[in-house]
Amino acid sequence: MDDLVGRWFAIDGDCGIVRYAGPVSGTHGTWLGIEWAPPKRGKHNGTKSGHSYFTCSFSPTSGAFIRPVSRINWGQSLLSAARSRYSTDTLSISFPQTIDGSRGQVSVPRLDVIAKFQTLDELEILGLDGQCIYGTQKGDDLNVFARVHTLL
Secondary structure, three states: OHHHOOOEEEEOOEEEEEEEEEOOOOOOOOEEEEEEOOHHHOOEOOEEOOEEOOOOOOOOOOEEEEOOOOOOEOOEEHHHHHHHHHOHHHOOOOOOOEEEEOOEEEEOOOHHHHHHHOOHHHOOEEOOOOOOEEEOOOOOOHHHHOOOOEEO
């Protein structure tokens, strides 16, 4: 469970990061000490009954403890997401024409056309919106993204 510490996840429409994994005094079993990305969902700062299990960095009240349940989406690595999105096996999926950006709707280039005519190491625009990426994996060759200048 220690390999979960520092890992991003999604559950019930919200994201967070695992700050602690292990027992919590006065309870049974394993708990995940998490920090919610939407701080209002949290309840504390990582302290329970006077014992500090982890520290929150987003907000002093963004912490919570949850059980490691099966509905947690642990996401995928950056390379896995790119391969999944751009492999020839998935070209029949529909790509979004617009995405919600921080300044409203943003028009998306024809990702289906880009995917059909380029391999990963030729991509300059990488569209991975909604892919729930947690980071990279040890051993991933990230040089395939050397030409990427725009991430959607």
